[in-house]
Amino acid sequence: MTDKLKPLREQIDALDVQILDLLSRRARLAQDVGHVKAETNAPVFRPEREAQVLRGVAERNPGPLKDPEIQTIFREIMSACRSLERRVTVAYLGPAGTFSEQAVYQQFGRAVEGLPCVSIDEVFRATEAGTADFGVVPVENSSEGAINRTLDLMLATTTVISGEVAIAVQHSLMTRTGNMDGVTVVCAHSQALAQCQAWLNLHHPNLERRAVASNAEAAVMASKDPSIAAIASEMAGQQYGLAVVAGHIQDDPHNRTRFAVIGHLHTNPSGHDQTSLVLAVPNKAGAVYNLLAPLATHGVSMTRFESRPARIGTWEYYFYVDIEGHEQDPAVARALVELKDNAAFFKVLGSYPLSL
Numbered sequence: 001m002t003d004k005l006k007p008l009r010e011q012i013d014a015l016d017v018q019i020l021d022l023l024s025r026r027a028r029l030a031q032d033v034g035h036v037k038a039e040t041n042a043p044v045f046r047p048e049r050e051a052q053v054l055r056g057v058a059e060r061n062p063g064p065l066k067d068p069e070i071q072t073i074f075r076e077i078m079s080a081c082r083s084l085e086r087r088v089t090v091a092y093l094g095p096a097g098t099f100s101e102q103a104v105y106q107q108f109g110r111a112v113e114g115l116p117c118v119s120i121d122e123v124f125r126a127t128e129a130g131t132a133d134f135g136v137v138p139v140e141n142s143s144e145g146a147i148n149r150t151l152d153l154m155l156a157t158t159t160v161i162s163g164e165v166a167i168a169v170q171h172s173l174m175t176r177t178g179n180m181d182g183v184t185v186v187c188a189h190s191q192a193l194a195q196c197q198a199w200l201n202l203h204h205p206n207l208e209r210r211a212v213a214s215n216a217e218a219a220v221m222a223s224k225d226p227s228i229a230a231i232a233s234e235m236a237g238q239q240y241g242l243a244v245v246a247g248h249i250q251d252d253p254h255n256r257t258r259f260a261v262i263g264h265l266h267t268n269p270s271g272h273d274q275t276s277l278v279l280a281v282p283n284k285a286g287a288v289y290n291l292l293a294p295l296a297t298h299g300v301s302m303t304r305f306e307s308r309p310a311r312i313g314t315w316e317y318y319f320y321v322d323i324e325g326h327e328q329d330p331a332v333a334r335a336l337v338e339l340k341d342n343a344a345f346f347k348v349l350g351s352y353p354l355s356l
């Protein structure tokens with residue numbers, strides 16, 4: 001056995017030497033890029049470039065490694081190279097161990113400075129004030145719908161959307177012991193409780209369900225109190241020393257949450273982009289239909305349409321609309337001019353690469 005392994009390991013060692021050399025050369029080039037950027041005060045993080053690199057490696061991937069694995073490796077390479085230029089700070093809904101933190105790493109890789117915040121409002125504040133370069137905020141969940149606080153703050157603040165990340169949200173029921181002896185309460189964020197309600201009704205109908213600020217907060221509580229179980233990601237459970245009682249308990253096995261990367265960066269076109277808008281129309285018959293007509297005229301697809309009450313005491317709404325393409329794409333640019341003409345209110349939240 002060792003005789004057969006030895007020559008294979010020698011080949012792996014030789015390749016690792018080459019990989020290391022190539023990585024060092026790549027890192028030095030990134031440093032050069034950093035110097036060029038520093039001269040013009042250009043942004044270090046370029047989401048459109050990173051999206052192109054990640055799509056490119058998936059297209060050229062000869063296997064046997066799978067595309068997501070290859071992309072994870074290259075994301076970390078770029079993250080490490082980027083941190084040689086400058087380590088970016090990213091605010092997210094903390095504490096550590098939340099799905100928001102997972103989304104930060106999925107977008108920026110590990111060589112990033114995470115700034116956990118106590119609320120979505122705080123993430124916007126830190127980003128708007130420049131305490132963080134970027135913020136990562138949840139926008140919508142595939143089973144529970146829009147995160148209204150995020151939508152309201154996107155309208156009210158000066159931040160733009162520079163990118164998006166989608167992550168699979170898998171919940172586990174966890175306690176200190178890995179069993180439910182003496183447990184009377186289950187804690188989680190209200191969204192997580194809602195996403196697991198059918199499972200809880202079936203398996204633990206008598207547990208008191210208590211909504212708390214975040215799933216990670218629930219994990220902290222469960223780590224201190226044996227009468228509390230937490231619903232959270234396994235990552236959060238590990239962080240706070242919990243053991244899994246049951247995994248994958250979300251009612252929708254394909255449960256996903258989409259996060260927006262907010263900041264002050266207007267991202268350039270990557271070739272596969274999306275634009276987010278907020279619109280309002282005068283409250284009269286046919287107004288919404290007329291408002292959206294320019295999209296059809298210019299062949300621009302709408303991928304999302306969400307309404308929020310304007311909260312000014314009348315029955316008026318803001319419409320959150322996602323369309324395919326970048327605001328610099330000619331067809332999108334033409335459609336936006338006409339949309340703006342039709343709308344009583346018009347704001348482009350940002351154009352950014354579609355999540356991988």
Ligand SMILES: O=C(O)C(=O)C[C@]1(C(=O)O)C=C[C@@H](O)C=C1
Pocket residue numbers: 030033034044045046047049050053077078079081082085
């Ligand atoms: O191309 C750039 O602008 C770089 O800074 C290099 C690099 C990379 O490592 O490939 C690093 C950070 C940017 O976000 C994009 C790409």
